[in-house]
Amino acid sequence: MKPLFRLSIALVVLLTLSSVVWLTVREDRVDFNTQIKPLLNKNCIACHGGVKKASNFSLLFEREALAAAKSGKHAIVPGNANASELIRRLTLTDPDERMPLEAPPLKKEEIELLRDWIDQGAEWGNHWAYQPVEKPEVPEIGTFWSRLGLVENDEVKWAKNEIDHFVLNKVSQDKEFAPVLKPSPEADRATLIRRVSLDLTGLPPTEQEVTDFLKDTSPDAYEKMVDRTLRSPAYGERWTGMWLDLARYADTKGYEADLARPMWRYRDWLIKAFNQDKPFDQFTIEQLAGDLLTDPNGKTDNNESLIDNPLIATAFHRNTMTNDEGGTQDEEFRVAAVLDRVNTTWDVWQGTTFGCVQCHSHPYDPFTHEEYYKYLAFFNNTRDEDVPSDTPTLRFYKEADSVKVQELNAWVSQHATNPQQVKTANRFTRLTEPKVNSHSFDQYVKASLMGAMYTAIQDGGSARIKNMDLNGKNRLILAWGTKAENAVMTIRQDSVNGPVLTQQPVPKTGSPWRDTTLVFALPKVSGRHHLFLTLNSPKNPKEWVMVKWVSVQPALPGQPETALGEMDHKLTEILNAKAELVPVMQEGVGDQVRETFVFERGNWLVKGKKVRADVPKSLPPMPADLPRNRLGLARWMVSRQHPLTARVAVNRFWEQLFGTGIVETVEDIGTQGIPPSHRELLDWLAVEFMETDHWSVKKLLRRIVLSATYRQRSSVSPEALALDPWNKMLMRGPRVRLTAEQVRDQALATTGLLSKKQFGPSVMPIQPDGIWQSPYSPESWKLSQGEDRYRRALYTYWKRTAPYPSMITFDSPSREFCQLRRLRTNTPLQALVTLNDPVYVEAAQHLADWMRYQGKTPEQQIQAGFQRIMLRPLSPAKLAVLTQLYRTTKTHYQQQPEEARKLLACTDGTPELAALAVTANTMLNLDEVVTKE
Numbered sequence: 001m002k003p004l005f006r007l008s009i010a011l012v013v014l015l016t017l018s019s020v021v022w023l024t025v026r027e028d029r030v031d032f033n034t035q036i037k038p039l040l041n042k043n044c045i046a047c048h049g050g051v052k053k054a055s056n057f058s059l060l061f062e063r064e065a066l067a068a069a070k071s072g073k074h075a076i077v078p079g080n081a082n083a084s085e086l087i088r089r090l091t092l093t094d095p096d097e098r099m100p101l102e103a104p105p106l107k108k109e110e111i112e113l114l115r116d117w118i119d120q121g122a123e124w125g126n127h128w129a130y131q132p133v134e135k136p137e138v139p140e141i142g143t144f145w146s147r148l149g150l151v152e153n154d155e156v157k158w159a160k161n162e163i164d165h166f167v168l169n170k171v172s173q174d175k176e177f178a179p180v181l182k183p184s185p186e187a188d189r190a191t192l193i194r195r196v197s198l199d200l201t202g203l204p205p206t207e208q209e210v211t212d213f214l215k216d217t218s219p220d221a222y223e224k225m226v227d228r229t230l231r232s233p234a235y236g237e238r239w240t241g242m243w244l245d246l247a248r249y250a251d252t253k254g255y256e257a258d259l260a261r262p263m264w265r266y267r268d269w270l271i272k273a274f275n276q277d278k279p280f281d282q283f284t285i286e287q288l289a290g291d292l293l294t295d296p297n298g299k300t301d302n303n304e305s306l307i308d309n310p311l312i313a314t315a316f317h318r319n320t321m322t323n324d325e326g327g328t329q330d331e332e333f334r335v336a337a338v339l340d341r342v343n344t345t346w347d348v349w350q351g352t353t354f355g356c357v358q359c360h361s362h363p364y365d366p367f368t369h370e371e372y373y374k375y376l377a378f379f380n381n382t383r384d385e386d387v388p389s390d391t392p393t394l395r396f397y398k399e400a401d402s403v404k405v406q407e408l409n410a411w412v413s414q415h416a417t418n419p420q421q422v423k424t425a426n427r428f429t430r431l432t433e434p435k436v437n438s439h440s441f442d443q444y445v446k447a448s449l450m451g452a453m454y455t456a457i458q459d460g461g462s463a464r465i466k467n468m469d470l471n472g473k474n475r476l477i478l479a480w481g482t483k484a485e486n487a488v489m490t491i492r493q494d495s496v497n498g499p500v501l502t503q504q505p506v507p508k509t510g511s512p513w514r515d516t517t518l519v520f521a522l523p524k525v526s527g528r529h530h531l532f533l534t535l536n537s538p539k540n541p542k543e544w545v546m547v548k549w550v551s552v553q554p555a556l557p558g559q560p561e562t563a564l565g566e567m568d569h570k571l572t573e574i575l576n577a578k579a580e581l582v583p584v585m586q587e588g589v590g591d592q593v594r595e596t597f598v599f600e601r602g603n604w605l606v607k608g609k610k611v612r613a614d615v616p617k618s619l620p621p622m623p624a625d626l627p628r629n630r631l632g633l634a635r636w637m638v639s640r641q642h643p644l645t646a647r648v649a650v651n652r653f654w655e656q657l658f659g660t661g662i663v664e665t666v667e668d669i670g671t672q673g674i675p676p677s678h679r680e681l682l683d684w685l686a687v688e689f690m691e692t693d694h695w696s697v698k699k700l701l702r703r704i705v706l707s708a709t710y711r712q713r714s715s716v717s718p719e720a721l722a723l724d725p726w727n728k729m730l731m732r733g734p735r736v737r738l739t740a741e742q743v744r745d746q747a748l749a750t751t752g753l754l755s756k757k758q759f760g761p762s763v764m765p766i767q768p769d770g771i772w773q774s775p776y777s778p779e780s781w782k783l784s785q786g787e788d789r790y791r792r793a794l795y796t797y798w799k800r801t802a803p804y805p806s807m808i809t810f811d812s813p814s815r816e817f818c819q820l821r822r823l824r825t826n827t828p829l830q831a832l833v834t835l836n837d838p839v840y841v842e843a844a845q846h847l848a849d850w851m852r853y854q855g856k857t858p859e860q861q862i863q864a865g866f867q868r869i870m871l872r873p874l875s876p877a878k879l880a881v882l883t884q885l886y887r888t889t890k891t892h893y894q895q896q897p898e899e900a901r902k903l904l905a906c907t908d909g910t911p912e913l914a915a916l917a918v919t920a921n922t923m924l925n926l927d928e929v930v931t932k933e
Helices: 003-028 033-043 063-067 084-089 108-119 153-157 162-172 189-201 209-215 220-231 234-246 264-275 281-293 310-317 330-350 369-376 399-415 419-431 565-576 629-638 645-659 679-692 697-706 718-723 740-750 786-792 805-809 826-836 840-852 858-870 874-894 897-904 909-925
Strands: 393-398 442-452 453-467 475-482 488-493 501-504 515-520 528-535 545-553 580-583 596-599 606-613
Touching: 003 501, 033 108, 084 108, 153 162, 153 629, 153 679, 162 528, 162 679, 189 209, 189 453, 189 697, 209 220, 209 330, 220 697, 234 264, 234 330, 234 874, 264 580, 281 629, 310 330, 310 393, 330 369, 330 805, 369 606, 393 419, 399 419, 399 565, 419 545, 419 565, 475 786, 475 858, 488 545, 528 545, 645 697, 679 697, 740 805, 740 840, 805 826, 826 840, 826 909, 840 897, 840 909, 858 874, 858 909, 874 897, 874 909, 897 909
Parallel strands: none
Antiparallel strands: 393 580, 442 453, 453 528, 453 545, 475 515, 475 545, 488 501, 488 528, 596 606
């Protein structure tokens, strides 16, 4: 052997050995995120973290952990465990000195792990979810030759796309799972189309759709079926149903009276947004800050302003509860709504618990108490103030009133000298903003804040509206009412005896609570002034005159300066028109901008340091060119640099399809959440979602359902079930019970009762009497008629204090707060619902009526009914059981014919039809029917 060749061999061996040694060293390094952080969170951080800092020592942030404690000693000395006070205190035997106090000591191996970590330099690390999202390489599967296509390989043959590569790679790397867990075969076509349809539209496929799919022998038959399903109008309804839980959507306000609130246009916006596949980043921006995107000059084909869609989207954060109970303080519940918006935004888009930071720094994640209120400052300038009218509301005018609005807009556009005049007029006719709600009036004399809501004044009384900007404002607009006769209100400048700006008779509306809106001309006044309202009402001195709100505005273009013109009268008619409303967000500007303070220990009455809007330092900084408002915040949240938003979205959509998220704790991917089962897959999907799919939800869902992982059978061997009972390795298809809405919708759809009608106000299908018993509420459940009784569940009227009972039984939330994940239960009440609820009984009656014409024998009729429900034949064993049920029931009803007529709700019901109805009802209640396999 030549010397040069021998030297080459030696170098190769040396390099190989060096690589092995280096890899061994790297493998032995302690990882902070996976090994140390969980240990500290479990044993130490309760006393040394965000809530408490015993001995002035905290393990929440690196700088705090490495700093000297109160004693002057360093708990952690990087590179020297023996000099670290932490190790010394963990190894003491004196219970008064040993850490953790009043708790079992750490295990020897846990202490050694901490010792090794410190000796290796005590490298800190950010939790994986707060690290930038980087796209991992797609793992290779199969053998070298199979990847070249020269030989067959089961893995290569099974995989359909990159998702499957990550799943197979995860299993192969686990010595325990690899020998036992293998991919399951693809489910049969009938099962697949039902699974896809239920997942993507929330409804079972039609018999025709199943027939077409089963007959399609083309290689891309499954792909074409998926694409057809994604185009279905029902797709938007299915995903809106999911989002309504996140948006805490309801048709009522919550709390004690729980009165009605018109929110259905927001639900319709969601359906359209999902069906149009609105990019998720834009979907996010419009819901958080659509009011800051508006262009009030545009028009659409249906004569609605272009501002409507993004403004309606902001109703996401107007779903907060409001309290109309007399005596409550509006500011207290306004603050509660703002806090809820902060927490909900973090829950929905950031997947991290943030609510606890309201009272103290986060116990486990890197968020400080002060950062909570900096974040809250983004939401603190919205105009809603917990008033009963729910303003600001976007007004939708009808018929003649809509014509008046168009005439007014045309006038303004024709006479305006600058675009701002058009914007101001449009904003006021559609939003009645800006205005001052009367609960902020002060200096009462013979006046009161009635019901802690609105200012009311008696004869000889007065109240002040402080510090009004009157520059260029020569119109005063009031919403007021009384049952007093000949009452006169005088508006004075700066004092009760100051110059008179206007004096007007108060319209007798029949009640101070019944208001009308009037426009008055003001003389030319410059600067800022207090306005004093003084009342003269000698005929009925004890009767109250109530003012709900007041606004000062510039006159409409082309109108007299100090007198009312034609358009002023038209504006008055418009403001008093009966319009349909939807509460929306509106940013306060100028005098309406609020200051934000830290609430000491979360108490809104104890204000600490003043803060400005900003984002947590543990996340990427907000670019300087973004505005420090909700629009800037929303754009920061959906930026490519943000580590959370895409991960959280992908994880949520995955959970909807598989029943469990890649991170099981969908509500918390922070340090206390369950680690991801397939972290590389989650990150790869997140990057694809942002970069390749450009935030398209349909493309994301399509990629997932086209994977072999999704298409697998849900059946499992006893060995695999014992090893992986929760299917974390994804080696079988999902099998989960349908949601509350899907159980009901499927029953209606398979029996031919379901209405395909979309959009519009919520409906009231059958529910038992006596459910609505809210105090101080005159509202009642008014049964919908016609097809409205059979609309999809998401259109059902949702009262927070008394939600639709059958859906609550199937784990639907009350929606008083954001619900991030429905935890499935299994109780006898669920079977009672599907067997006895009037909706399911009627569905069974309708199915039975159809079944009796599908065969001459009970067996044929039952087989036809099951085929219609499940789109596959009934097994002989189950058919025998159901046939026996039919015969037994038929005999019973032959002996009790009156019961048969009562069940069928008709006078000519036969025992045979009643027995079929009972059998149909039983089939609708089967586990396989209410389950997605």
